[in-house]
Amino acid sequence: MRKLFLALLLISTQVFSQSEDEKQLKKIYTTSLTNGQSYEWLDHLSNQIGGRLSGSLNAERAVRYTKGQLDSLGLDRVWLQPVMVPKWVRGAPEFAYVETKPGVTTNVPICALGGSIATPDGGLKAEVIEVKGIEELEKLGREAIEGKIVFFNRPMQADLINTFEAYGGCVDQRYSGAREAGKYGAVGIIVRSMNLRLDDLPHTGAMSYGDLPVQHRVPAAAISTNGAELLSSLLTLNPDLQFYFRQTCKQFKDVQSYNVIGEIRGSEYPNEIMVVGGHLDSWDLGDGSHDDGAGCVQSMEVLRLLKETGYRPKRTIRVVLFMNEENGLRGGNEYAKVAKSKGENHVFALESDSGGFTPRGFSFDCSDENFAQVQKWKSLFEPYLIHYFKKGGSGADIGPLKNDGIVLAGLRPDSQRYFDYHHAENDTFDAINKRELELGAATMTALIYLFDKYGTIMPKKVKG
The missing domain is CATH 3.40.630.10 (Zn peptidases)
Structure with a gap:
């Protein structure tokens, strides 16, 4: 009888507490x-x-x-x-264009990545090499990369319901892309924005040069997803096109x-x-x-x-x-x-x-x-x-x-x-x-x- 009483008391206490919490x-x-x-x-x-x-x-x-x-x-x-x-500090608004042949240009939306250095005062123009991730740099080697702008174009994985998982799957190219590309003699990097939809808005975010010597550090910017799609398409038609961008950011x-x-x-x-x-x-x-x-x-x-x-x-x-x-x-x-x-x-x-x-x-x-x-x-x-x-x-x-x-x-x-x-x-x-x-x-x-x-x-x- 005593055990039954204690059990009923425990149940009633839990019910009261549940009601109180509700x-x-x-x-x-x-x-x-x-x-x-x-x-x-x-x-x-x-x-x-x-x-x-x-x-x-x-x-x-x-x-x-x-x-x-x-x-x-x-x-x-x-x-x-x-x-x-x-x-x-970001500085003046960034500016970029794709040049398919001398004098023929198309403007594209970019923004400097947080922590990036500036381009030279007159901007930076070079040929582009497109990759889907950092791991491709080693396969390409210095000969293919040196003197070029590396274009990281791995999109967020659209079929992942957890969008933070999709973000985590490609954010390394934004954070570490400049550090890794600089090791192979790249002169700059452009990164596809971390965004699941196609639009004209570049998305900034943190990047790091790690312990890369100052002389090997290169400017880094994000390009909108529409801009990335356009650049990638133009590269298939003309691998020798050039990309120009200018940014004036500075670290204090x-x-x-x-x-x-x-x-x-x-x-x-x-x-x-x-x-x-x-x-x-x-x-x-x-x-x-x-x-x-x-x-x-x-x-x-x-x-x-x-x-x-x-x-x-x-x-x-x-x-x-x-x-x-x-x-x-x-x-x-x-x-x-x-x-x-x-x-x-x-x-x-x-x-x-x-x-x-x-x-x-x-x-x-x-x-x-x-x-x-x-x-x-x-x-x-x-x-x-x-x-x-x-x-x-x-x-x-x-x-x-x-x-x-x-x-x-x-x-x-x-x-x-x-x-x-x-x-x-x-x-x-x-x-x-x-x-x-x-x-x-x-x-x-x-x-x-x-x-x-x-x-x-x-x-x-x-x-x-």
Whole structure:
């Protein structure tokens, strides 16, 4: 009889807790959708400040603005964490054309890749050699490459449903293409934009010369997908055509910037820290609304929604707006370094850096035990059409916090349109849907609430 009583008591407690969680999630979603702040914050960040490249005036304006907004929420603490960041300036608008024979030219849209050197003052013109990937360079050898512009033309794989997987399959040519081509005597590189659709928008992004000697470094630019298709077609007709491009970008000395941080101190376990964040910097072509203004305002909204719904966290919940994810990851690395030096105990971190589209769920970098706990919460999210719960990656800025005990998570919105805007001049506020943005903020808040209430499962120590 006693065992039966205990079993019934356990079941009734679980049912009560489930009902309590359902009510709290309903309150979170209702508040976000009817009294949200994220869209208004993003409107200011995008339209009043604009693109926020690390080291720029706009980046510093964004630091001041977001700190002021966090101050207004009545958090327990708001502060700026200094971090040295690279300062790269694009310069005058880039220009390029394809010359099929002397005097016969067709202009094509390009943009310099972040971190690239400039072309000579008068621009650069040379013959072109097309490749589908870095691995082809070794097969071609110096004789075929020297003195030419290498055209990397491997497209994103269209039949992959996970567009981030398609991006990962070809981004190496953008990041390392100039370094590798320079080793074979190339004079420059042009890279097909990381974009699944055909359009006239070149997409920038980070590139690196690694330890390549300065004298072997060559200018690197992205060409739009329509431009890449045209260039490739013209090369089949005339392999001896020439490509001209001019860019005036420049790398300056590092400058000081900041991570913007605010927290609600935990009522029961203040030394257990949970982080939610996005990166405050963006590229300079658009205003960075999807990448990653959306993630920043959603993360700020998490703390506001918890306060607005009257929930008092057990653990310390900290919003971190990281600086310099796009071309250095300095903010994420500095945050983890300071946390380690202070002996802080981070138990959970969630990042939003996949755009402000309709949320589908989360990916988790965690133990099997913690993932099993997440699976038990799936029914709570089903009314909001959140169904994707997978083990996998989390986010670049929270990655440096990884250890055996922490749970890392990434918000996963619908990704099918993300690379239409990623790193391009059309990543602007008008591409944001207010309701989708607010649903994402609520979904993040719901997960933070559940992990705060129930905690994470610490791994069992193996006896020596």
